[in-house]
Amino acid sequence: MTVPAAIDFYFDFSSPYGYLMSEKIDDLAARHGRAVRWRPVLLGPIFKVTGGVPLTQAPVKGDYAKRDFMRSARFLDVPFALPPNFPVSTQHAARAYYWLQDHDDALARAFAHAVYRAYFVEGRDISAQAEVIRLAAKVGAGDMKSPAGVTPIAEALGGAELKERLRAEVDAAMAQGVCGSPYVIIDGEPFLGVDRLPQIERWLANEGF
């Protein structure tokens, strides 16, 4: 029996719908025997190519979006409060994620949940490097060193290597067609938005439709 391929889940840590997806995708995938690869990206460089704008900054549509964030969270039964600063830059969080993932996938997953919940439940400033380091420590990465055993996360976050790593991840995502957050790819089939959960569910159940 072949193991079905993992699902790719692309998201920006500042994306409300990405956060809602983060609370659902693992359980949904597990029910269909699938693993999920989490892949934080940055919507900034993606929107430069697609012409997208942050949802709440669009005239008229911005007001709708705020209302829809909250209603969609209630619909999906996920705690949510629009953070006082929204959206924010998430490069520190995304870089920390990849650094952690190179060490321990489960730890990176726990970190990603912690970042999203710190932002969309507690309203904390996840754009701050200090907050990112605090959250990494909270999930157990406080004493962790780089694979070579010398660099702790606080030091790695300022380094060129991790910056380049994230840039490459965003480029790779864009090469896959990623044009928003959340963006889920199942066996080559792309799904944009947490509102595609019912389609994702049917796709996984039937292996396409």
Next chain:
Amino acid sequence: MTVPAAIDFYFDFSSPYGYLMSEKIDDLAARHGRAVRWRPVLLGPIFKVTGGVPLTQAPVKGDYAKRDFMRSARFLDVPFALPPNFPVSTQHAARAYYWLQDHDDALARAFAHAVYRAYFVEGRDISAQAEVIRLAAKVGAGDMKSPAGVTPIAEALGGAELKERLRAEVDAAMAQGVCGSPYVIIDGEPFLGVDRLPQIERWLANEGF
């Protein structure tokens, strides 16, 4: 017992997701004892305010959108083919709709279905005034005259009155926050996109959530 208020359904005749909604909203509303007011608008003037762009014209996202149109149609079990010319101007169709609605709401509804299906099933050019007149005749409006009994639809379509009527309808829609298609308002609560059908269903069942 009070009769629940009608639902407002705003759409552009060139909107794929609007078409998909048009095939679902009446039955869904009827199951919850609601009538639906259909209100064609023009995305052109709306996008001038919101900064929106036709989905298929956005870099990268355009390719995704085309795939999503087709998959969403399969998901909702609605026949769909992307028309050879997409998107197109729909002012003639929208004007004809309001002219017909002033005479007979059921006839206007039948005309709207005919326009959407001519475009998204048969690939006909619904931007052409002749096609709009043909579709009006097809649903039974061929001999129909204006309320004053003098103007047939072909003549009305060229007149200033009907142009002004559509302009006023679009303005009124924008004053209600309409920022895309389909846009459904239930007792003041707005829902953008056919992907909000599950939320609309729960909203109608529970009178909010």
